[in-house]
Each structure stands twice: as structure tokens, then as C-alpha cells.
Amino acid sequence: MKTCEIISVGTELLLGDILNTDAQFLAKELAALGLCVLHQSTVGDNHDRLLELLGQAAKRSDIIILSGGLGPTPDDITKEVACEFFEKELVLHGESLERMSAYFTAKGLVMPETNKKQAMLPEDCVVFNNNNGTAPGLAMEKDGKHILLLPGPPRELKPMFYESAVPYLKRFSDKVIISHNIRTFGIGESAMSETVADLLECPNPTVAPYAKDGEALLRVTAMADNEAEAEKLCVPMIEEIRARLSDYIYGIDCNSIEEAVVPMLIENKLKLATAESCTGGLIGKRITNVSGASKVFDCGIISYSNEIKHRILGVSKEALDKYGAVSAEVAKQMAKGALKISGADIAVSVTGIAGPSSDGTSKPVGLSYIALADKYNVWVKELNTSRKDRDYNRFVNSSNALNMVRLYINKML
Amino acid sequence: MKTCEIISVGTELLLGDILNTDAQFLAKELAALGLCVLHQSTVGDNHDRLLELLGQAAKRSDIIILSGGLGPTPDDITKEVACEFFEKELVLHGESLERMSAYFTAKGLVMPETNKKQAMLPEDCVVFNNNNGTAPGLAMEKDGKHILLLPGPPRELKPMFYESAVPYLKRFSDKVIISHNIRTFGIGESAMSETVADLLECPNPTVAPYAKDGEALLRVTAMADNEAEAEKLCVPMIEEIRARLSDYIYGIDCNSIEEAVVPMLIENKLKLATAESCTGGLIGKRITNVSGASKVFDCGIISYSNEIKHRILGVSKEALDKYGAVSAEVAKQMAKGALKISGADIAVSVTGIAGPSSDGTSKPVGLSYIALADKYNVWVKELNTSRKDRDYNRFVNSSNALNMVRLYINKML
Numbered sequence: 107m108k109t110c111e112i113i114s115v116g117t118e119l120l121l122g123d124i125l126n127t128d129a130q131f132l133a134k135e136l137a138a139l140g141l142c143v144l145h146q147s148t149v150g151d152n153h154d155r156l157l158e159l160l161g162q163a164a165k166r167s168d169i170i171i172l173s174g175g176l177g178p179t180p181d182d183i184t185k186e187v188a189c190e191f192f193e194k195e196l197v198l199h200g201e202s203l204e205r206m207s208a209y210f211t212a213k214g215l216v217m218p219e220t221n222k223k224q225a226m227l228p229e230d231c232v233v234f235n236n237n238n239g240t241a242p243g244l245a246m247e248k249d250g251k252h253i254l255l256l257p258g259p260p261r262e263l264k265p266m267f268y269e270s271a272v273p274y275l276k277r278f279s280d281k282v283i284i285s286h287n288i289r290t291f292g293i294g295e296s297a298m299s300e301t302v303a304d305l306l307e308c309p310n311p312t313v314a315p316y317a318k319d320g321e322a323l324l325r326v327t328a329m330a331d332n333e334a335e336a337e338k339l340c341v342p343m344i345e346e347i348r349a350r351l352s353d354y355i356y357g358i359d360c361n362s363i364e365e366a367v368v369p370m371l372i373e374n375k376l377k378l379a380t381a382e383s384c385t386g387g388l389i390g391k392r393i394t395n396v397s398g399a400s401k402v403f404d405c406g407i408i409s410y411s412n413e414i415k416h417r418i419l420g421v422s423k424e425a426l427d428k429y430g431a432v433s434a435e436v437a438k439q440m441a442k443g444a445l446k447i448s449g450a451d452i453a454v455s456v457t458g459i460a461g462p463s464s465d466g467t468s469k470p471v472g473l474s475y476i477a478l479a480d481k482y483n484v485w486v487k488e489l490n491t492s493r494k495d496r497d498y499n500r501f502v503n504s505s506n507a508l509n510m511v512r513l514y515i516n517k518m519l
Numbered sequence: 520m521k522t523c524e525i526i527s528v529g530t531e532l533l534l535g536d537i538l539n540t541d542a543q544f545l546a547k548e549l550a551a552l553g554l555c556v557l558h559q560s561t562v563g564d565n566h567d568r569l570l571e572l573l574g575q576a577a578k579r580s581d582i583i584i585l586s587g588g589l590g591p592t593p594d595d596i597t598k599e600v601a602c603e604f605f606e607k608e609l610v611l612h613g614e615s616l617e618r619m620s621a622y623f624t625a626k627g628l629v630m631p632e633t634n635k636k637q638a639m640l641p642e643d644c645v646v647f648n649n650n651n652g653t654a655p656g657l658a659m660e661k662d663g664k665h666i667l668l669l670p671g672p673p674r675e676l677k678p679m680f681y682e683s684a685v686p687y688l689k690r691f692s693d694k695v696i697i698s699h700n701i702r703t704f705g706i707g708e709s710a711m712s713e714t715v716a717d718l719l720e721c722p723n724p725t726v727a728p729y730a731k732d733g734e735a736l737l738r739v740t741a742m743a744d745n746e747a748e749a750e751k752l753c754v755p756m757i758e759e760i761r762a763r764l765s766d767y768i769y770g771i772d773c774n775s776i777e778e779a780v781v782p783m784l785i786e787n788k789l790k791l792a793t794a795e796s797c798t799g800g801l802i803g804k805r806i807t808n809v810s811g812a813s814k815v816f817d818c819g820i821i822s823y824s825n826e827i828k829h830r831i832l833g834v835s836k837e838a839l840d841k842y843g844a845v846s847a848e849v850a851k852q853m854a855k856g857a858l859k860i861s862g863a864d865i866a867v868s869v870t871g872i873a874g875p876s877s878d879g880t881s882k883p884v885g886l887s888y889i890a891l892a893d894k895y896n897v898w899v900k901e902l903n904t905s906r907k908d909r910d911y912n913r914f915v916n917s918s919n920a921l922n923m924v925r926l927y928i929n930k931m932l
Contacts, residue, residue: 119543119546119559120546120556120557120558120559121546121547121550121556122542122543122544122545122546122547122548122549122550122556123547123727123738124543125538125540125543126539126542126543127538129535129539129561130532130535130537130538130539131535132535133532133533133534133535134534134535134536135535136535137534137535143533143534143535144533144562144563144565144568145533145560145561145562145568145572146532146533146560146561146562147558147559147560147561148542148558148559148560149557149558149559150557152557155557155558159558162575283534285534285536294628294631295590295591295592296591296592296631296633296634297631299591299592299633300631300633306592306593306594314530314531314594315592316531317590317672318672325531325536327534380800380821382800382803384807385804385807386800386803386804386806386807386808386812386816386819387793387795387799387800387801387802387803387804387806387807387819387821388800388804388807389800390795390799390800390803390804390821391798391799391800391801391803391804393799393800394797394798394799394800394801394821394823394913395799395909395910397874397875397876397909399799399823400823400824403799403823404822404823404824404826404827405820405821405822405823405824405827405831406799406800406819406820406821406823407818407819407820407821408793408800408803408807408818408819408820408821409817409818410807410812410813410816410817410818410819411813411817411818413817414817414818414861418818418860447831448827461810462810463810490625490626490627491626492622492625492626493651495651495674496808496810497808498651498674500804500807
């Protein structure tokens with residue numbers, strides 16, 4: 107298996123002015139090609155440091171992918187340094203000069219003199235045309251080491267990668283890597299890992315646990331000669347994990363719980379309504395992230411005060427006085443109220459203290475109540491994240507509300 | 520000036536499964552501390568490669584910041600490898616064990632045995648408490664080289680960086696870099712840049728334009744011996760930009776338009792209500808992102824169908840039939856309806872076609888109407904992004920609604 111590394115060039119990356127999305131894009135695409143990325147580095151537009159890094163990279167990797175530093179200004183030196191390292195001369199590439207000139211003409215502009223630098227390309231390189239900007243990319247080889255130069259702007263890099271770099275790299279990919287993400291809700295990363303501890307030792311497919319935003323997931327990754335073989339390796343592993351964690355798994359290869367729940371609602375012909383206090387519209391927002399949500403969702407009430415909870419959702423003044431806005435009873439009445447006003451089949455509600463500061467009662471920040479009502483019953487869950495992180499609390503609250511819908515449909519409430 | 524480098528540890532980064540936002544965050548913060556970041560690297564959870572990288576890093580940098588690989592599972596080895604490199608023993612840190620145990624107890628859980636590994640810390644290190652998770656961070660020193668270990672999840676890394684790493688690193692900073700972000704709404708990046716073209720040439724402070732999610736911003740960055748000097752350099756530049764772009768500027772150093780609008784509402788003692796169709800709760804969610812929003816926001820209606828628009832918001836059947844749900848008239852009636860049902864002082868509404876697919880009418884994807892009503896008037900804005908990107912359209916719609924509130928308060932509608 108050929109090893110590959112990614113070098114991102116740009117002082118703006120070192121200063122943190124821009125997020126390095128190129129490295130992620132390249133890493134993912136190279137993995138999909140079956141190329142093994144073992145290092146990623148970022149270095150500024152600096153001759154000595156880039157040259158040194160190329161030396162290290164060429165020792166440990168077969169293929170080096172550089173992005174950035176192909177611009178027309180004097181501080182763009184990636185191509186020059188790469189040529190110095192590979193001992194190649196830069197010569198004018200007529201076709202690229204014409205393409206660049208045409209690019210400016212199409213925009214009603216005259217090509218600035220400085221851009222000509224971009225048409226100077228190493229002798230006997232493979233030129234990657236840029237259909238979305240001026241700087242051509244390229245690939246060159248010496249002593250069995252390959253180096254690819256790509257422009258930094260994602261809107262130029264991505265199409266060039268697909269159009270030119272992938273055909274160039276195909277010859278090196280002998281293995282294919284495929285991953286599947288098994289997403290769970292309601293179990294922590296540690297507990298999940300303990301349940302599948304023996305599987306985490308498996309070499310192929312590998313199984314790796316991750317945690318994010320109050321959820322835990324397992325990633326199953328197989329390597330094989332082709333896609334079909336890799337998929338075949340994944341199947342029994344996914345089945346085994348499914349058997350052990352079934353109640354917690356909300357989806358495989360979906361990106362979020364709402365992407366799992368909306369299709370479940372559609373399939374079961376259930377209309378959902380929401381009544382939100384501390385989440386302030388986030389549950390509605392997440393449901394309507396999913397295109398087609400209008401089939402199952404048409405009404406949400408954001409009731410951020412006691413008065414609105416009472417007047418629009420019909421929460422009783424007694425419950426508000428006796429238990430407070432953040433209480434199981436109020437959550438239940440909110441869900442029932444949303445059900446009534448919307449005419450939906452089920453309704454979820456959230457009331458809680460998202461923080462960072464307390465609501466003036468003795469209740470802790472991070473406490474919330476999440477309820478689900480149908481025409482006959484109402485269920486409520488108490489949750490305490492013990493965190494003062496407003497964003498986290500609101501997100502986890504909304505996830506729990508969505509998960510309650512999943513549990514309801516699966517008759518697990 | 521001390522040199523610093525960032526090493527991100529995690530196989531999921533090498534595979535491109537997650538975006539490396541930690542590296543950007545750290546790079547920006549280290550630059551702000553006047554520390555010079557010359558290298559960033561990413562390596563997997565691999566003993567040999569991490570050890571080799573630490574060797575290279577220690578040769579060229581004074582301070583090494585590692586993030587990731589502090590979790591409870593066996594593949595988390597950052598701390599172990601760093602200790603091997605620095606020849607330090609891991610010993611049980613009682614206080615951290617207690618903190619972790621309390622963290623689980625507060626959630627009503629028992630700490631899994633595997634988590635104990637996280638309380639094993641190198642002898643004589645400086646412990647960084649984790650107030651948002653289990654893994655403590657730490658700093659240790661040997662032969663004048665400093666190494667800092669931080670957890671990978673941004674929710675844990677960011678607060679720990681501010682609370683513990685910054686105080687630790689302060690002693691190394693000599694120059695100070697300060698940035699201010701001037702945020703605009705309603706002007707494109709090119710038009711904004713043209714207005715301040717001469718200022719973009721200034722060496723100190725520098726002025727750089729950025730565009731994101733339908734907004735343009737200018738970043739003013741000054742470098743000086745101390746914070747006061749750097750601030751002094753920024754002041755006249757910010758004033759000049761303010762003079763040229765005043766109508767478009769909604770805030771300086773605020774993170775979003777809602778962070779500007781909520782305090783404006785509070786100051787003007789205005790209560791706001793929302794009526795959302797295609798944004799599905801996003802406006803409410805953004806308003807309630809801001810702690811203290813309950814002073815000015817207590818009611819939002821998500822009306823995702825014609826029926827709910829009519830029945831709850833009182834939009835007339837005639838308007839829905841004659842103009843369709845995505846129309847100026849319906850947007851106006853939605854805003855008026857939200858005003859009435861909520862009893863607020865002003866109300867905003869959005870109705871539009873977020874995409875990716877059409878709503879079955881001849882109206883284009885990306886079209887939307889945004890209205891604002893007070894007791895006497897109603898204003899409406901037509902917007903067409905010409906994009907089929909659902910997330911983008913919804914976000915830009917919600918930003919426009921929030922911006923309308925700003926314009927209303929500034930009497931610019």
C-alpha cells in the first residue's frame with residue numbers, strides 16, 4: 107500500500123485565519139482511493155521550512171500532495187521550492203498561458219503581468235488544468251517519489267482533484283478502504299466501548315469508538331482489494347454490533363438523529379408538533395434541516411415565558427406556580443398543549459435551564475425535562491447534563507427530544 | 520520570540536472523518552499570545568510515528584501543543600508517548616480521579632473502570648482541570664522544552680485552553696497581536712473591499728476582508744509590544760472603516776448578528792416575536808443562542824403548512840390561494856399574526872423556498888419573503904439567493920430577518 111502525505115502551505119493557515127478544510131477533503135478522498143495517509147503538515151510560505159519538510163516527507167512517503175502557494179504573488183513559492191527539491195527547471199507552458207489569458211478575457215479583464223508566473227511549469231510534469239481559477243496544478247516524479255501540487259482555494263482544489271489528481275493517482279491504489287458509522291444515542295462512549303471491547307481489537311475491519319455532542323458512535327472500517335470485498339468484511343461486524351447495541355442504535359451512515367427520525371415519522375404516517383422553551387426553536391430547526399420534513403411537521407410553538415406557556419399552550423398557572431417552569435409537570439402540559447393546538451399525532455416538549463447562569467431558582471443549570479405526548483399518554487424524561495455550556499445543553503436537549511420520538515415509534519418508551 | 524508548534528493526534532483526522540478545527544483555534548490563540556507557530560502536524564494514534572514527530576518538534580520548537588488522544592480507550596496514547604519521550608513516570612493523580620468520579624456521579628452514572636486511566640498523570644506536571652469532560656490536560660517541561668497536552672473535543676479543549684493553557688503560556692509571549700472583527704450585513708465582499716481598498720495595503724494594523732454565510736467582515740490586526748500599544752494602533756483604523764461602512768456594520772467583535780440584535784432589543788425595551796416557515800425555528804434558535812434573550816423574546820410560531828399559517832397566525836385563505844405561501848402578502852400577514860398572538864412590540868416572519876427542490880410552483884428555489892411588523896406598519900423584503908443550498912438559504916433568511924430588526928431599531932427600514 108502506497109503511503110501518502112498532505113502538506114498544506116500558507117501563512118494564513120499557520121495564523122489560524124482560515125480553517126484547513128483542504129486537508130480534510132484530501133485525507134478523505136485519498137483514503138477512499140486506498141492510499142494510506144500517515145502525516146499531514148502545515149507550513150507557511152517559507153522557503154527553508156518548506157524545503158526541509160519536503161525532505162522529511164520524501165523519506166517517509168511515496169506520494170506528497172501539496173496544496174496552496176500557487177498564486178501569482180511573490181510570496182507564493184510552493185512550485186519553486188518543489189522544483190528546487192526535485193531539481194527540475196521551470197519553463198513556460200504555452201497552453202496554460204493561453205487558458206489563463208482566456209479566463210481573464212471571459213471576465214472582461216486583461217490578465218495582469220504578474221499572473222504569467224503561474225504558467226511557468228516544471229519540465230516534463232503532468233499539467234492539471236484549472237477550470238475554476240488561474241493556477242494550473244501539476245504532478246511530477248523523481249526516483250519513484252511523486253509530488254502533486256494543487257491550488258489552495260477549495261473551489262479550485264476540489265474539482266481539480268476529481269478531474270486530474272484522481273486519474274493520476276488511480277494507478278497507485280491497490281486497496282480500497284470503506285467505513286460505516288454506527289450511530290447510537292443514550293449510551294456513553296465508555297459504556298459502549300466496554301460492550302464491544304473485544305471487537306475493538308479486530309484488525310480488519312477495525313472498529314473505533316468516537317464521542318461527540320452527547321452521542322457515541324462506532325466506526326467500522328474495512329480494507330480490501332475492491333469495494334465489494336470491503337463491504338463484505340463490514341457486514342458481519344455491523345450485524346454483531348447491532349445485536350449488542352440494538353436499542354441504542356438510531357442509524358448507520360446517517361449524519362444526525364433528525365435524519366433518522368424524519369423518515370421514521372414519514373413511514374409511520376405520524377405528524378409531530380413541538381413546544382420548545384430553552385431550546386428556542388432548535389428542535390424545529392433540526393427537523394426542518396431534513397428536506398421533506400413538511401410531510402410530518404407543520405407546527406412548533408416556541409414558548410420562552412410562563413405567560414406564553416399558559417396562554418398559547420394551556421399550561422396551568424397552578425403547575426407553573428407549584429412546580430416552576432422547569433418541571434416534569436410543565437413539560438407534560440407543554441407537550442399536551444402542542445398536541446392540541448397543532449392537531450398532530452404526537453408532540454414533544456423541552457423545558458430546562460440551558461445556562462450559563464441559573465434561572466433564579468435553586469434548580470441546577472443543565473437540568474431539563476423532555477416530554478412526549480400522544481392522544482392517550484404522556485411520557486417525561488428528566489435530564490441533568492451538569493454542564494453550564496448553553497450550546498451543549500440546548501443541543502443535547504433537542505437530541506433527547508428527537509430520540510424520544512424514535513423510542514416512541516419503536517415502542518420503547 | 521518563542522516558537523511553538525501544534526500536533527493534532529487522531530486517526531479520524533488522518534482519514535478526514537473530522538475537520539481539524541482545534542488546529543485553527545490553537546493557531547489563532549497562540550498568535551494572539553505573540554507566540555510564533557511555524558509548524559502544524561497531524562498524526563494518527565500511532566506510537567512510533569507520534570514519538571518520531573515529537574523528536575522533530577522538540578528540535579525545532581520551544582513549545583509543543585498536542586491535542587487529542589487523552590480518552591479512556593486503549594488507542595488513546597498521546598499522554599503515554601509524551602511521557603516516554605520526556606522520560607516521565609505516570610502516577611495516579613488523586614484530585615483528578617475525584618473530579619472525574621464526581622463528574623459521573625452528577626450525571627447519575629458510575630465511572631467505568633476504563634476511565635481511571637485518564638487520572639494517571641506524569642509526575643511533577645502542571646495539571647489542567649477539565650470542567651467539561653473527564654480527561655485532564657497538562658503541561659510538563661524538560662531541558663527548556665515545554666509540552667502541553669489538551670483533550671481533542673473542542674468543547675473541552677477551548678475552555679481548558681483559556682482557563683489553564685493561557686496562564687501557563689503567558690510567560691513566553693513578548694509581542695502581542697490583537698485583532699478586531701468588523702462585521703457587516705447587506706454588502707458583498709467585493710463592494711466592501713473596494714470601499715476600503717487603500718486600507719487593505721496598510722502594514723500595521725493590517726486590514727483583511729473575509730466573506731462567510733452571506734456576510735462580509737473586515738479583520739483589523741495590530742502587532743505591538745503590549746496590548747495597550749496594539750489597541751492604540753487599531754483605534755483610528757476602526758474609526759476610518761466605521762465612517763466608510765457605517766450603515767452596514769452591525770457589530771465589532773461580536774460573533775453573529777443575533778449577538779448584536781438581542782442587546783439592541785433589550786436597550787430599546789422591545790419585545791420580539793417570530794413566525795417562521797422555511798427557517799423552521801432557526802430564527803428563534805439564533806435569538807435564544809444569546810443568554811438573556813428571555814428579556815425580549817418569549818413567543819415564536821413555526822408554521823410549516825398553510826393550515827397552521829391560517830389557523831394559528833390568521834393568514835387569510837384568500838392570500839394563500841391568490842399569492843401562494845411564498846409571497847410578500849403572506850409574509851406580511853404572518854408577521855402581523857405573530858404580533859397579535861404574542862403581544863410583542865415587533866414581529867418578524869420568513870416564508871420561502873429553501874430547496875434543494877422546488878415547492879411545486881413556478882417560483883424559484885432560493886426565493887423568500889421576510890417581513891417585520893409593528894403596531895402601525897409592516898415592511899417586507901424579497902430575497903432571491905439563486906442557490907439550491909438548503910442550509911445556506913435558511914441561514915441567510917434568518918440573518919436577513921435579524922438584520923431587519925436592526926434596521927427597524929436604527930430607523931433605517
